[in-house]
Amino acid sequence: MWSTAQIGIDLGTANILVYSKDKGIILNEPSVVAMNTSTRDVLAVGAEAKSMVGKTPSHIVAVRPLRDGVIADFDVTASMLREVMKKASKNMGLSIRKPNVVVCAPSGSTSVERRAILDAVRSCGAKEVHIIEEPVAAAIGADLPVEEPTANVLVDIGGGTTEVAIISFGGVVSSNSVRVGGDKFDEAIIQHVRKHYNVLIGERTAEQIKIEIGYAPIDHDRMTMEVRGRDLVNGLPKTVELDSFEIRQSISELLFQLLEALRATLENCPPELSGDIVDRGVLLTGGGALLNGMQEWISNEISVPVHIAQAPLESVAIGTGRSLKFIDKLQKATV
Numbered sequence: 001m002w003s004t005a006q007i008g009i010d011l012g013t014a015n016i017l018v019y020s021k022d023k024g025i026i027l028n029e030p031s032v033v034a035m036n037t038s039t040r041d042v043l044a045v046g047a048e049a050k051s052m053v054g055k056t057p058s059h060i061v062a063v064r065p066l067r068d069g070v071i072a073d074f075d076v077t078a079s080m081l082r083e084v085m086k087k088a089s090k091n092m093g094l095s096i097r098k099p100n101v102v103v104c105a106p107s108g109s110t111s112v113e114r115r116a117i118l119d120a121v122r123s124c125g126a127k128e129v130h131i132i133e134e135p136v137a138a139a140i141g142a143d144l145p146v147e148e149p150t151a152n153v154l155v156d157i158g159g160g161t162t163e164v165a166i167i168s169f170g171g172v173v174s175s176n177s178v179r180v181g182g183d184k185f186d187e188a189i190i191q192h193v194r195k196h197y198n199v200l201i202g203e204r205t206a207e208q209i210k211i212e213i214g215y216a217p218i219d220h221d222r223m224t225m226e227v228r229g230r231d232l233v234n235g236l237p238k239t240v241e242l243d244s245f246e247i248r249q250s251i252s253e254l255l256f257q258l259l260e261a262l263r264a265t266l267e268n269c270p271p272e273l274s275g276d277i278v279d280r281g282v283l284l285t286g287g288g289a290l291l292n293g294m295q296e297w298i299s300n301e302i303s304v305p306v307h308i309a310q311a312p313l314e315s316v317a318i319g320t321g322r323s324l325k326f327i328d329k330l331q332k333a334t335v
Contacts, residue, residue, distance in 0.1 A: 005099040007088070008320025009081075010137070011117060013066045014159025014182055014287060016046075016080070017314060018088045019321030025314055026091045031159075033080045034062045040075075045083040054202045068160040068179045069106040069134070070113040071120060078123045085124050098127035102320045104137045106161045108177030132323050133172060134158075134316055135165030138285045141319030142309040146170055151273035151280065155262055155298070156316065157288025159183050162258050164265040166273065174268040176261040182287050185210050185251045192250035193229065197240045201229035210251075211290075213244040216297035217252050220244065244292075258288075259301055266302070281305030285315040 008019040018027040029046030037059055052062040065076035103121050105114050114131055121129045135154045144152040149169045156163040159182045165175040186206040193201050205227055213223045223244040231238040281304050289312040299306040309315045
């Protein structure tokens with residue numbers, strides 16, 4: 001059945017990853033496309049395109065065609081996928097012709113959004129396309145025993161969405177999806193700097209602030225960071241000093257939305273599985289799991305052990321590739 005190339009694609013809001021059964025992760029690039037607005041030609045994809053964000057002339061624009069984990073611009077996504085497949089073929093040292101592809105979708109996505117993902121992947125020449133839910137893929141990639149009748153609680157904090165799911169016996173028992181993720185944290189930091197300092201900073205600067213001095217609501221030693229932006233009063237470049245306490249405050253409301261989704265999922269858990277959760281705890285994956293203090297904060301709030309996956313950024317991609325073995329069990333939407 002699987003005689004042709006088998007690949008898994010994590011079509012993420014922030015990054016797109018391609019996993020091959022034989023070679024592991026063969027591509028990990030930002031989900032950004034640089035294109036010429038007049039001709040609609042794609043000029044660059046991935047890291048090269050991301051380096052252009054906010055720095056291009058008027059006729060070139062660097063866009064992110066995926067928002068909240070789903071396709072916002074179909075044509076640009078299809079173009080990006082074609083370029084990604086070319087790069088992946090190059091990295092593998094062979095031509096990927098008509099591969100069998102498993103791609104993930106957020107558990108809260110609609111049938112229209114799933115159809116768009118299927119069509120975009122199929123337009124790249126894929127032979128068969130299967131969709132599995134993101135939390136299931138993340139659980140498989142993080143080596144959780146998803147096929148066993150025990151509760152595996154997973155919180156996947158991505159760029160556009162946070163997926164919370166309890167997985168048992170190969171399926172999702174209870175799940176919640178909130179459109180809160182790394183992008184929303186960046187937006188909150190941009191708004192905070194604008195409101196309190198009258199300085200406008202870009203998305204890349206906001207992301208850097210989040211990585212370096214962003215904290216979950218826990219006690220920590222104060223850290224500071226100098227950032228540069230444009231003064232909104234006189235239009236000139238300006239440097240301001242931010243500290244980790246104010247950044248923690250600016251993103252705390254979003255973090256509590258995320259926590260609420262986790263609590264709601266746990267409330268819907270069958271009592272038989274609750275005992276497993278106390279023993280096994282909760283696993284964090286996705287880039288948001290790397291936010292300073294996230295593990296400690298969630299553990300304090302829900303009073304169960306919290307663990308971070310070994311490779312939180314790659315769990316979903318690895319899981320999509322590995323899921324080919326038992327795709328029939330996991331099948332949610334197929335061609």
